Amino acid sequence: MDIADTAGAGARPGLRERKKQRTRDALLRAALELFATQGYEQTTVDEIAEAVDVSQRTFFRYFAGKEDVALFSQRIAESHFLAAVRERPPHEAPLEALRMAVLEGWDTIGEAVDAVVPIELHMRTFQLIESTPALLAVHLRRSAELEEEIARVIAEREGLDVDADPRPRVAVAVFGGVMRVTGRLWGAGEDSSVEAIRELTASYLDHVGPALAEKWRTE
Amino acid sequence: MDIADTAGAGARPGLRERKKQRTRDALLRAALELFATQGYEQTTVDEIAEAVDVSQRTFFRYFAGKEDVALFSQRIAESHFLAAVRERPPHEAPLEALRMAVLEGWDTIGEAVDAVVPIELHMRTFQLIESTPALLAVHLRRSAELEEEIARVIAEREGLDVDADPRPRVAVAVFGGVMRVTGRLWGAGEDSSVEAIRELTASYLDHVGPALAEKWRTE
DNA sequence: TTGTCAACTGTCAGTGGCTGTCACTAGCCT
DNA sequence: AGGCTAGTGACAGCCACTGACAGTTGACAA
Numbered sequence: 001m002d003i004a005d006t007a008g009a010g011a012r013p014g015l016r017e018r019k020k021q022r023t024r025d026a027l028l029r030a031a032l033e034l035f036a037t038q039g040y041e042q043t044t045v046d047e048i049a050e051a052v053d054v055s056q057r058t059f060f061r062y063f064a065g066k067e068d069v070a071l072f073s074q075r076i077a078e079s080h081f082l083a084a085v086r087e088r089p090p091h092e093a094p095l096e097a098l099r100m101a102v103l104e105g106w107d108t109i110g111e112a113v114d115a116v117v118p119i120e121l122h123m124r125t126f127q128l129i130e131s132t133p134a135l136l137a138v139h140l141r142r143s144a145e146l147e148e149e150i151a152r153v154i155a156e157r158e159g160l161d162v163d164a165d166p167r168p169r170v171a172v173a174v175f176g177g178v179m180r181v182t183g184r185l186w187g188a189g190e191d192s193s194v195e196a197i198r199e200l201t202a203s204y205l206d207h208v209g210p211a212l213a214e215k216w217r218t219e
Numbered sequence: 220m221d222i223a224d225t226a227g228a229g230a231r232p233g234l235r236e237r238k239k240q241r242t243r244d245a246l247l248r249a250a251l252e253l254f255a256t257q258g259y260e261q262t263t264v265d266e267i268a269e270a271v272d273v274s275q276r277t278f279f280r281y282f283a284g285k286e287d288v289a290l291f292s293q294r295i296a297e298s299h300f301l302a303a304v305r306e307r308p309p310h311e312a313p314l315e316a317l318r319m320a321v322l323e324g325w326d327t328i329g330e331a332v333d334a335v336v337p338i339e340l341h342m343r344t345f346q347l348i349e350s351t352p353a354l355l356a357v358h359l360r361r362s363a364e365l366e367e368e369i370a371r372v373i374a375e376r377e378g379l380d381v382d383a384d385p386r387p388r389v390a391v392a393v394f395g396g397v398m399r400v401t402g403r404l405w406g407a408g409e410d411s412s413v414e415a416i417r418e419l420t421a422s423y424l425d426h427v428g429p430a431l432a433e434k435w436r437t438e
Numbered sequence: 439t440t441g442t443c444a445a446c447t448g449t450c451a452g453t454g455g456c457t458g459t460c461a462c463t464a465g466c467c468t
Numbered sequence: 469a470g471g472c473t474a475g476t477g478a479c480a481g482c483c484a485c486t487g488a489c490a491g492t493t494g495a496c497a498a
Contacts, residue, residue, distance in 0.1 A: 014466070015464095015465060015466090016474070019465085020475080023475095044453090044455085045455065046454085055477045056455095056456090056477095057456095057457090057477065057478080057479095058475080058476060060455090060457080065456070066454095066456095093433045093434060093435075095431060136363075138356045140356065140359040141356040148403075167435060169404075170400065171430040173399060174396050174397065174427065174431065177392035177397075177399075178389060178393065180363065180396075181389065181392045184363070204389055207385040207389045208393065208431070211313075211385070212314060213312075214312045216312075216379075216386060234493095235445070235493085238494085239445095264483080264484065273448085274448050274449075276448065276449080276485095276486090277447060277448075279484090285484070285485095
């Protein structure tokens with residue numbers, strides 16, 4: 001038994017492991033920085049690798065592909081949100097739980113992401129994704145996968161079988177639809193702050209009821 | 220003035236045009252057939268071109284890329300659905316109009332698509348899209364674009380400004396969310412018939428109300 | 439009919455994302 | 469100290485896609 005093995009959370013991984021972590025980190029930041037300044041398509045993998053002074057081959061050993069780097073911090077945000085949903089008190093109605101989870105997710109996104117990437121860069125990357133067709137496509141597919149997971153969580157909360165009762169998936173799909181619109185609109189807008197998308201989300205969720213009403217005209 | 224010019228709808232385009240049409244058609248069918256039998260990723264553009272006996276370069280003159288061919292008949296289906304929405308009587312509530320449009324869209328999908336591709340092949344391709352990550356991603360992005368267009372149509376129906384009132388986009392997003400789930404579930408299931416997805420769609424749309432309810436447990 | 443023009447096509451060369459292979463270097467562990 | 473192996477670079481190769489150029493073939497007028 002070794003000291004490092006007993007050090008618990010503060011365990012210092014070996015030199016090899018630390019080096020790996022540094023390389024992955026450097027690649028990630030270099031990539032996002034390049035994407036943000038030159039655009040995604042205008043940046044080649046060779047450039048990213050060169051900026052970190054490793055071979056292109058090594059880049060592909062750390063990331064599955066160019067898209068993978070671009071969407072890396074998004075993945076963290078996704079699991080952050082998923083965790084928030086799981087922690088919602090069981091007495092809340094499904095849609096209320098989802099609503100609270102996103103809002104709280106946005107409030108605490110900083111702590112979750114900052115360890116890997118500065119939030120400001122994360123948000124700029126989010127905007128980049130919304131305006132880059134190739135990235136948006138993959139992002140949407142992954143969102144669909146996330147929705148499936150969330151649907152299972154909701155079903156469990158309510159003690160239902162996802163495959164037997166359509167409501168979990170429908171509820172999550174409805175919710176996901178609204179999230180997508182807000183993401184798009186936020187990305188197209190000027191204000192790239194976290195607060196901006198948080199408020200937009202809250203506002204749009206409030207309009208789900210009215211949007212489903214039979215008659216929209218009030219007079 | 221030429222006979223061909225006066226023949227109206229039955230106008231016979233020149234030989235050159237006919238040849239082009241035949242090539243495009245041959246490429247499309249060859250591609251879909253190959254995709255259906257070997258899978259999308261296992262099929263190279265060279266194979267498709269070779270099957271039609273044209274150069275690879277020519278393939279790219281007809282289609283923007285490999286994805287483009289795979290999603291070609293989908294595009295027709297999309298505009299078919301969009302047209303159906305536009306033709307809905309103005310007295311229907313937004314969500315009702317959307318619901319009717321899809322259902323009617325499925326009922327008449329045959330006439331719309333068959334001119335270019337046999338429906339059976341079209342439906343098989345749809346399933347292929349759902350099970351091929353790269354295609355699904357692009358499909359979802361295009362669906363998002365379609366939603367934007369539909370939101371404008373809905374806004375116009377109701378005499379609203381899309382950018383001022385959130386309801387059109389929210390309503391369409393909700394609807395789109397449900398459509399996506401049904402598409403996914405249908406794709407994962409056994410029955411690849413048009414009727415199957417039509418019924419699934421109708422059923423899931425009926426569950427939007429219940430899914431948004433405060434309490435799901437009835438007892 | 440013939441000749442000119444423009445559209446369509448094939449060939450070739452090249453870029454960029456991505457993968458397999460293999461030899462070599464450098465942490466790790468005894 | 470020395471063997472083991474994870475991690476890396478160099479190289480070769482596949483595939484989607486693009487630009488450039490030259491050859492071919494319908495379209496159209498003289």
